[in-house]
Amino acid sequence: MTSSPAEPTGLRERKKARTRAAIQRHALRLFQEQGYSATTVDQIAAAAEISPSTFFRYFPTKEATVLYDPFDPLLIAAALAQPPELSPIGALRATMDTIREQVPADEWARERQRQQLVFREPELRSAVMDKFAEGIDLLAGLAAQRTGRSAADFEVRNWAGAVVGVVMAALVGAAADPEADTLVVVDEAVAHLDAGLPL
Numbered sequence: 001m002t003s004s005p006a007e008p009t010g011l012r013e014r015k016k017a018r019t020r021a022a023i024q025r026h027a028l029r030l031f032q033e034q035g036y037s038a039t040t041v042d043q044i045a046a047a048a049e050i051s052p053s054t055f056f057r058y059f060p061t062k063e064a065t066v067l068y069d070p071f072d073p074l075l076i077a078a079a080l081a082q083p084p085e086l087s088p089i090g091a092l093r094a095t096m097d098t099i100r101e102q103v104p105a106d107e108w109a110r111e112r113q114r115q116q117l118v119f120r121e122p123e124l125r126s127a128v129m130d131k132f133a134e135g136i137d138l139l140a141g142l143a144a145q146r147t148g149r150s151a152a153d154f155e156v157r158n159w160a161g162a163v164v165g166v167v168m169a170a171l172v173g174a175a176a177d178p179e180a181d182t183l184v185v186v187d188e189a190v191a192h193l194d195a196g197l198p199l
Helices: 011-034 041-048 052-058 062-067 072-080 088-102 105-120 122-147 154-175 182-194
Strands: none
Touching: 011 041, 011 052, 011 062, 011 105, 041 052, 041 062, 062 105, 062 122, 072 088, 072 122, 088 122, 088 154, 088 182, 105 122, 105 154, 105 182, 122 154, 154 182
16 A cells, blocks of 8 residues: 555655645544634644644645645546556546555545535535536546547547546535445446446
């Protein structure tokens, strides 16, 4: 297992990544304990043993501590590393197994907590739409690399938008179910898309 998702290679980058992860970890704990609205940046900074000015070097807002997804680079790297004979959808599904193997259980539990918070808080739920738009660009880039087509190709972007749509629907549903396994739910959503979305 890796110690953290997509760990940077340089010493300075690793230190920054650890600080960012610590800030997010303390923020999520405080949001869980006392509520998102009641938690301040000063409280998060104090819990992480940094100054508020240091907090803002890593996150521009309190909201950003929840919206930051450290797993995106790992997901894309794992999908790109899948065997070339797999379709883009097949590569995404195989990536779910890779994530299960590489991400420690406690880190995935925090990620699950972050996802639940995003979809539970109205102001975060609206803000995450911008992140999903970024997801289309990420997935279009993945599909382009795996198919040899342009990331700007209409069909490539259409595919990426469809994946983001089913994943978003799956995450909204999973956030309402404390027992849901996010990876399983997302894999089922992608499989449904691959089957042509039959009803």
